Amino acid sequence: MASAQAQAFDQDIRDQAAQNTLSANPLVGVRGYDVIDAARVLLGRMVASPRVTTELCLSLLGELGRIGTGTSQIAPDPRDKRFADPAWKESFAYRALAQSYLAWAGLLNQFVDKAVLEKRDAERARFVVSLIVDAFAPTNALAGNPAALKKLVDTGGVSFLKGLENFVGDFARNGGMPAQVDTRKFAVGTNLATTPGSVVYRSPVMELIQYGPVRPEVHSRPLLIAPPQINKFYVFDLEPDKSIIGLALKGDLQTFAISWKNPTAAEAHFGLDTYVEAVEDAVDVICEITGSKDVNIWGSCSGGITTSAFLANLAARGLPKVHSATIAVCLLDMSVAQGTTAGMFVTPESIVAAKRASQLAGVVEGQELARMFAWMRPNDLIWNYWVNNYLLGNAPPAFDVLYWNNDTTRLPARLHGDFLDLLTTNPFVNPGRLTLRGTPLDMRRLDMDSYVIAGLSDHITPWQGCYNTAKLYGPRSTFVLSNSGHIQSLLNPPGNPKASFWAGAAHAATPDAWLGQAEKHSGSWWPHWLEWIKARSGELMAAPAALGSAQNPPLAPAPGQYVMEH
Numbered sequence: 046m047a048s049a050q051a052q053a054f055d056q057d058i059r060d061q062a063a064q065n066t067l068s069a070n071p072l073v074g075v076r077g078y079d080v081i082d083a084a085r086v087l088l089g090r091m092v093a094s095p096r097v098t099t100e101l102c103l104s105l106l107g108e109l110g111r112i113g114t115g116t117s118q119i120a121p122d123p124r125d126k127r128f129a130d131p132a133w134k135e136s137f138a139y140r141a142l143a144q145s146y147l148a149w150a151g152l153l154n155q156f157v158d159k160a161v162l163e164k165r166d167a168e169r170a171r172f173v174v175s176l177i178v179d180a181f182a183p184t185n186a187l188a189g190n191p192a193a194l195k196k197l198v199d200t201g202g203v204s205f206l207k208g209l210e211n212f213v214g215d216f217a218r219n220g221g222m223p224a225q226v227d228t229r230k231f232a233v234g235t236n237l238a239t240t241p242g243s244v245v246y247r248s249p250v251m252e253l254i255q256y257g258p259v260r261p262e263v264h265s266r267p268l269l270i271a272p273p274q275i276n277k278f279y280v281f282d283l284e285p286d287k288s289i290i291g292l293a294l295k296g297d298l299q300t301f302a303i304s305w306k307n308p309t310a311a312e313a314h315f316g317l318d319t320y321v322e323a324v325e326d327a328v329d330v331i332c333e334i335t336g337s338k339d340v341n342i343w344g345s346c347s348g349g350i351t352t353s354a355f356l357a358n359l360a361a362r363g364l365p366k367v368h369s370a371t372i373a374v375c376l377l378d379m380s381v382a383q384g385t386t387a388g389m390f391v392t393p394e395s396i397v398a399a400k401r402a403s404q405l406a407g408v409v410e411g412q413e414l415a416r417m418f419a420w421m422r423p424n425d426l427i428w429n430y431w432v433n434n435y436l437l438g439n440a441p442p443a444f445d446v447l448y449w450n451n452d453t454t455r456l457p458a459r460l461h462g463d464f465l466d467l468l469t470t471n472p473f474v475n476p477g478r479l480t481l482r483g484t485p486l487d488m489r490r491l492d493m494d495s496y497v498i499a500g501l502s503d504h505i506t507p508w509q510g511c512y513n514t515a516k517l518y519g520p521r522s523t524f525v526l527s528n529s530g531h532i533q534s535l536l537n538p539p540g541n542p543k544a545s546f547w548a549g550a551a552h553a554a555t556p557d558a559w560l561g562q563a564e565k566h567s568g569s570w571w572p573h574w575l576e577w578i579k580a581r582s583g584e585l586m587a588a589p590a591a592l593g594s595a596q597n598p599p600l601a602p603a604p605g606q607y608v609m610e611h
Contacts, residue, residue, distance in 0.1 A: 080172075080173060080176070083170055083172065086169070087156075087160070087173060090160045091160075094161075097159050101155055101156055102152070105148055112148065113141070115141075117144050119144040119148060119151075127184040128184070132192075142189060143183065146181070146182065146183055150178040153174045153177070153178065154171070157170045157171050157174060179423050184432060185428055185432065186436075187436055193432070206438070207439075208437065211224070212434070212435050222419065223431050223433075225426070225442075225447050225451055226450075228451070233277075233279060233604060234604055237279055237282075237283055237284065237445060238283075238608065240256055241256065241602075242604075243592045243593060244599065244600045244601045244602075244603065244606070245334060245593040245599055246330045247600055250306055250320065251304060251306060252304045252607045253302075253303060253304075253331070254302045254303075254304060254605055255299075255300075255301050255334065255592045258294065258297075258299070260295075260588065261587065261588055262585040262586060262588055263588045263589075264299065264582035264583050264584070265337055265582070266582045267298070267299035267300070267335050268299065268301065268341045269301045269324075269328060269331055269342045270289070270302040271324055271352045271355075274305055274348065274456060274460060275454060276453065276454060277305075277307075277452055277608050278303060278304045278604075279449060279604060280446075280535070281302060282604070292571055297579070301331050303327055304607045305320075305454070307454045307611065308456070309455070312407075313404075313407035314457070314458075315457040315459060316460050316463050317351065317464075318481060319459075320351050320460065321351060321354050321355045321481060322482065328340055328366050330597050332366070333594060333596055334593060334596075339365060340366065341369045341578060342356075344375065345535060346373070348375075349373060349377075349514070350375060350377065350464070352370065353377055353473060353488070354481055356491055357473075357490060358482055360490035360491050368581060369495065369496070369578070370495045370518065371497075371498070372495060372497045373499075373535055374503060374531055376513075376514065377473035377474070377488075377517050378471065378513040378514065380471060381507060381509065391468055393469075400462045407458050408455040408456060408457055409455060409456040409458070411455055414453065415453055473486070474488075474517070489519075491519055492521070493518075494522075494523075495521065495522040496522075496523045496577055497514050497518065497523070497525065498511070499512065499534065500528075500531055500534030501526055501529065501534075502529060503529075503530050509556040509557075511524075512524055512556040518551075523548065523550060525547070525570050525573065527546045528543075528545045537569045537570060537571055539569045539572060540569075541568075544568055545565060545567050545568065546569075546573070547566070548563060548570070549562065549563040549564055
């Protein structure tokens with residue numbers, strides 16, 4: 046029984062890892078000042094609303110009385126895995142503890158609902174309440190966690206000692222944050238990012254990797270993958286059974302991928318212009334190597350933003366270098382971002398403060414981005430690991446997505462500032478507000494087939510916002526909605542019996558209208574995309590006998606040098 050519970054807990058952490066990743070991290074973050082200010086507003090409203098406060102407190106006292114007599118009907122949500130241990134139902138003491146916790150948590154949330162607050166103040170107040178409620182969950186303490194106490198007894202105290210060792214190690218190596226992954230189990234180039242290929246071009250900004258064909262014939266038009274600047278490119282090439290690069294190669298596509306350099310303060314001047322130019326350099330090198338006059342391109346998350354800016358710039362210059370675009374989990378309409386957890390704290394002051402901080406440092410450290418994001422969803426990204434690592438004394442899980450997510454990169458100050466400016470100017474929706482490489486950005490100039498992917502339960506890039514991305518790509522856009530979260534919608538290999546997706550042209554005026562008429566399919570969307578992209582990849586031809594060309598010869602084996610830099 047204990048083993049089954051441990052396996053379920055480990056699987057829960059894995060599931061949360063796929064839902065919560067750094068690749069679309071808030072670039073502003075939550076300042077301590079903002080949290081304190083939101084708490085101040087909430088407390089002020091409590092003082093100013095004595096009748097509501099009194100009513101709720103009396104209601105809480107009544108509920109505590111019912112809890113004491115065993116007549117309370119409060120029960121944890123069946124989906125709340127913190128209270129999955131049978132002791133929470135079978136033991137009167139534990140049941141009363143859970144009910145008392147849920148009762149006062151409910152009081153705080155009810156007050157926010159009943160208080161007369163501006164919309165943004167109410168959203169911030171709910172966030173502060175969630176921080177408090179999550180932090181004081183009884184399961185976060187040894188005495189309040191029956192599973193941890195059982196393990197303490199069963200192991201004769203060994204679990205406590207291992208938990209203490211984990212805590213000391215994290216305090217020394219991880220800034221006091223619980224480690225999310227057992228890094229000893231993975232190595233890039235050994236059991237991650239192992240698809241054979243060669244670096245065929247290197248610049249101060251990126252390496253371009255060409256992957257070796259796996260069949261005698263390949264399609265004539267190549268595919269370029271442009272990854273996010275946040276995190277490293279090998280999310281597209283994790284283990285072989287969930288490698289998008291491997292999928293493309295099995296589909297006879299000539300496949301190339303960009304690996305961004307992990308910038309230091311010396312690259313603080315790298316901005317959106319820099320990365321757009323680098324993507325065009327990659328396209329030019331690919332065309333020289335393959336002899337194709339254009340390419341298909343794939344961009345995800347912030348890489349989708351860069352790709353879209355690049356395509357708009359090409360369109361403004363009248364250069365048909367790209368035939369089709371695949372855009373995954375990417376928000377271009379920044380008004381949608383205002384509705385996310387991070388968006389509620391975006392103000393002119395917070396943007397100025399974030400810019401100033403990155404300019405002083407030259408970069409935004411990936412670990413700082415990860416820390417900011419963790420406090421956006423502390424139950425999933427902090428307290429889960431707190432219980433696993435310290436109370437249960439377990440090693441953090443060995444999971445490839447978690448390893449990738451913790452293999453963080455830095456953002457150069459100028460790119461960070463450029464991304465922040467998108468929040469205020471919203472240039473993909475408002476033509477002409479951004480000048481890129483000397484031309485105004487105007488998505489209306491695009492005229493190409495596009496395939497836009499979103500996740501139904503993605504809270505980082507909400508699917509409705511991704512549908513707006515598809516609309517911005519014009520009438521030749523296909524929208525695909527996977528029944529999963531952020532990274533799950535990307536890493537979606539065939540074989541999952543629970544997988545399904547909707548697909549259809551992005552012609553409907555609203556996301557909900559599109560969903561109401563879209564066709565639902567069982568299984569992964571990967572085969573659907575592969576059929577779509579193969580139809581746009583030209584005729585089959587003999588696969589190249591060697592990688593690179595005389596002008597761009599192989600420089601190093603994949604996955605290259607830049608991905609190894611920390």
